[in-house]
Amino acid sequence: MRVLPPLLRRKPAVAVLMCVPLFALILGLVAYPFFHALFLATLNKAETAFVGLDNFTFLFGRQTFWMVVRQSLLFALVAVVFKALIGLAAAHAINTIPTKGQRKWRGMMLIPWVIPPALSTLGWWWLFEPTYSAINWGLTKFAMPAVPWLSDTFWARFSIILVNVWVGAPFFLIMYLAALKSIPGELYEAAEMDGAGPWQKFFFITLPMIRNIIAITTLFSIIVTLANFDIVRVLTQGGPLNTTHLFATYAFRVGIESGDIPLGASVSLFMFPMLAILAFIILRNVRRRAASLA
Amino acid sequence: MADVTLQNLVKTFDTVEAVRGIDLSIPNNEFVVLVGPSGCGKSTVLRMIAGLEDVTGGDIRIGDERVNDVPPKDRNIAMVFQNYALYPHMTVAQNMSFGLRLRKVAKSEIRDKVQRAADILGIAELLDRRPRELSGGQRQRVAMGRAIVRDPEVFLFDEPLSNLDAKLRGQMRIEIQRLHQQLRTTTVYVTHDQVEAMTLADRVVVMNAGRIEQAGTPDEVYHRPRTRFVAGFMGSPAMNFLDCQITEENGRTVARLAAGPALPLPAEQAARARSYTGKKLVAGLRPENIREAAGHDGANSSGVPHDVSIDIVEPLGRETIVYFRLGDATLCARVGTEVHPSAGEQTSLVFHPDRLHLIDPETDLVL
Numbered sequence: 001m002r003v004l005p006p007l008l009r010r011k012p013a014v015a016v017l018m019c020v021p022l023f024a025l026i027l028g029l030v031a032y033p034f035f036h037a038l039f040l041a042t043l044n045k046a047e048t049a050f051v052g053l054d055n056f057t058f059l060f061g062r063q064t065f066w067m068v069v070r071q072s073l074l075f076a077l078v079a080v081v082f083k084a085l086i087g088l089a090a091a092h093a094i095n096t097i098p099t100k101g102q103r104k105w106r107g108m109m110l111i112p113w114v115i116p117p118a119l120s121t122l123g124w125w126w127l128f129e130p131t132y133s134a135i136n137w138g139l140t141k142f143a144m145p146a147v148p149w150l151s152d153t154f155w156a157r158f159s160i161i162l163v164n165v166w167v168g169a170p171f172f173l174i175m176y177l178a179a180l181k182s183i184p185g186e187l188y189e190a191a192e193m194d195g196a197g198p199w200q201k202f203f204f205i206t207l208p209m210i211r212n213i214i215a216i217t218t219l220f221s222i223i224v225t226l227a228n229f230d231i232v233r234v235l236t237q238g239g240p241l242n243t244t245h246l247f248a249t250y251a252f253r254v255g256i257e258s259g260d261i262p263l264g265a266s267v268s269l270f271m272f273p274m275l276a277i278l279a280f281i282i283l284r285n286v287r288r289r290a291a292s293l294a
Numbered sequence: 295m296a297d298v299t300l301q302n303l304v305k306t307f308d309t310v311e312a313v314r315g316i317d318l319s320i321p322n323n324e325f326v327v328l329v330g331p332s333g334c335g336k337s338t339v340l341r342m343i344a345g346l347e348d349v350t351g352g353d354i355r356i357g358d359e360r361v362n363d364v365p366p367k368d369r370n371i372a373m374v375f376q377n378y379a380l381y382p383h384m385t386v387a388q389n390m391s392f393g394l395r396l397r398k399v400a401k402s403e404i405r406d407k408v409q410r411a412a413d414i415l416g417i418a419e420l421l422d423r424r425p426r427e428l429s430g431g432q433r434q435r436v437a438m439g440r441a442i443v444r445d446p447e448v449f450l451f452d453e454p455l456s457n458l459d460a461k462l463r464g465q466m467r468i469e470i471q472r473l474h475q476q477l478r479t480t481t482v483y484v485t486h487d488q489v490e491a492m493t494l495a496d497r498v499v500v501m502n503a504g505r506i507e508q509a510g511t512p513d514e515v516y517h518r519p520r521t522r523f524v525a526g527f528m529g530s531p532a533m534n535f536l537d538c539q540i541t542e543e544n545g546r547t548v549a550r551l552a553a554g555p556a557l558p559l560p561a562e563q564a565a566r567a568r569s570y571t572g573k574k575l576v577a578g579l580r581p582e583n584i585r586e587a588a589g590h591d592g593a594n595s596s597g598v599p600h601d602v603s604i605d606i607v608e609p610l611g612r613e614t615i616v617y618f619r620l621g622d623a624t625l626c627a628r629v630g631t632e633v634h635p636s637a638g639e640q641t642s643l644v645f646h647p648d649r650l651h652l653i654d655p656e657t658d659l660v661l
Contacts, residue, residue: 186376186377191392194392196392204381209382
């Protein structure tokens with residue numbers, strides 16, 4: 001029988017060793033970039049001098065920055081609401097199909113979510129693109145006016161929200177579907193005996209039973225949506241006139257394309273406290289409700 | 295308050311016939327227990343009465359109304375589920391009042407009804423708790439409270455005690471009985487537990503393979519089973535079955551048990567068995583009708599002693615169950631605590647023919 005070296009015979013030591021890859025990943029991919037960004041945000045454009053919070057004061061004085069803040073919030077809010085509503089409706093619809101037929105529908109509905117968004121957005125870009133837009137071709141066939149999908153502020157915002165909803169709704173669908181399946185059927189039967197109709201069953205049984213999943217899914221989706229990059233990058237690059245920029249695309253524009261990396265770092269850091277507070281509030285509610293239900 | 299009538303009730307799931315033509319009429323105030331092995335269709339019948347399953351064929355009437363196509367909420371029935379089915383996000387009071395709130399009953403009236411039901415069930419101090427803070431027995435009470443506040447015409451119980459431990463089950467059985475004595479609401483109760491069936495029922499309906507085998511008082515189904523299935527299903531330990539032959543000996547009709555004693559039949563049995571003389575029948579004898587030889591009660595005198603070899607002994611305190619072999623069959627007897635048989639021992643047991651059930655093996659009907 002082989003004998004382990006003395007260090008490996010101690011269980012705590014083995015446990016720590018096994019966690020090392022994870023620690024290394026977190027350190028390298030989360031902690032280091034975060035603190036490096038904090039550090040960068042305090043430098044001047046040439047990264048030669050410490051300027052304290054000057055980058056932030058500069059940003060707060062710029063109208064474009066506040067426009068980006070408003071746009072990001074509007075984008076996240078509208079997109080998440082629609083993703084949640086569509087996801088819930090679709091999950092309900094699939095849940096009413098007999099179990100045998102559910103798989104193929106579930107699979108089909110998940111397609112937008114599994115295709116890499118940069119690729120699928122390229123497909124959407126073809127549909128929207130001014131010269132050869134397939135949608136506009138269809139509209140004009142029915143004698144309707146062509147829509148300036150990507151060149152008009154309203155329609156450009158509409159388009160990126162539409163694509164984001166299309167990509168993100170399946171995530172809500174799959175989470176809600178799992179939550180719906182975990183509700184015991186007897187509860188609905190009891191509610192039926194109690195005299196509840198379909199809407200009352202939904203509002204008094206379904207909704208309270210899946211509230212935690214809704215909260216967690218929404219939180220997660222807000223974070224991912226606020227940090228969205230690829231859709232805007234591919235469809236509009238922030239235009240027209242910066243009216244579709246989000247935090248991430250604006251940080252990219254300022255930091256990489258305009259070469260002011262410290263300012264770009266400041267833009268991307270601005271999201272952090274907002275998301276942290278939001279996450280704290282939602283997770284606290286989730287814990288409380290979970291404790292009262294379990 | 296209403297009577298419930300089932301007429302030629304049929305239910306098929308895809309190709310499986312779960313219920314095959316049930317006729318049953320339950321008069322007002324009666325407590326009926328549907329009992330049978332799992333898969334016999336008893337729960338399906340209950341769920342059809344509740345309106346949770348569609349009826350494939352036949353009619354269900356509650357009172358004078360045919361309710362086949364009436365939705366559950368308009369049938370004025372209340373149901374207690376096996377897993378309680380309490381709403382986990384509502385307090386006990388909210389659980390109990392949910393049906394009333396949906397029906398827009400006045401708040402003060404709801405409060406009174408919930409309070410009264412809680413008092414009856416002894417859960418008044420639990421009204422503000424959530425289901426997860428309750429024990430199994432308390433949850434069961436809340437589930438019954440939810441049924442009571444609705445003041446329904448019919449109560450339906452779907453194996454309500456099967457999730458409780460044995461002691462609690464005994465207590466809740468008594469409470470359900472007390473509740474029925476108090477409210478006198480027509481009740482249909484489904485269980486696979488024959489003790490629940492015997493103790494709770496005004497009438498026991500024994501079901502098997504989607505059909506009613508027998509419906510009668512607990513006394514009837516126990517002492518006068520109509521079929522071999524009922525004879526074997528009711529009673530624990532189960533009835534002993536063994537082949538026998540009907541013969542005439544010394545002018546008496548006798549059931550000669552395979553590898554066992556010849557039991558002279560009582561006059562009534564003899565009259566029914568006479569036409570089977572020379573034929574093979576199945577004899578059913580309950581364990582309590584095979585006793586120890588040294589008994590002191592008078593009934594022992596009519597028995598026929600027979601030497602057997604004891605296989606297994608199960609002492610239960612107030613009685614002892616012994617298993618012994620007779621030919622190829624293993625039989626079971628109940629003996630008093632005065633005797634102390636041990637495994638492997640040869641002893642004499644007394645077979646009492648006065649409660650012998652004779653079964654025609656071709657029809658499985660008791661003669």
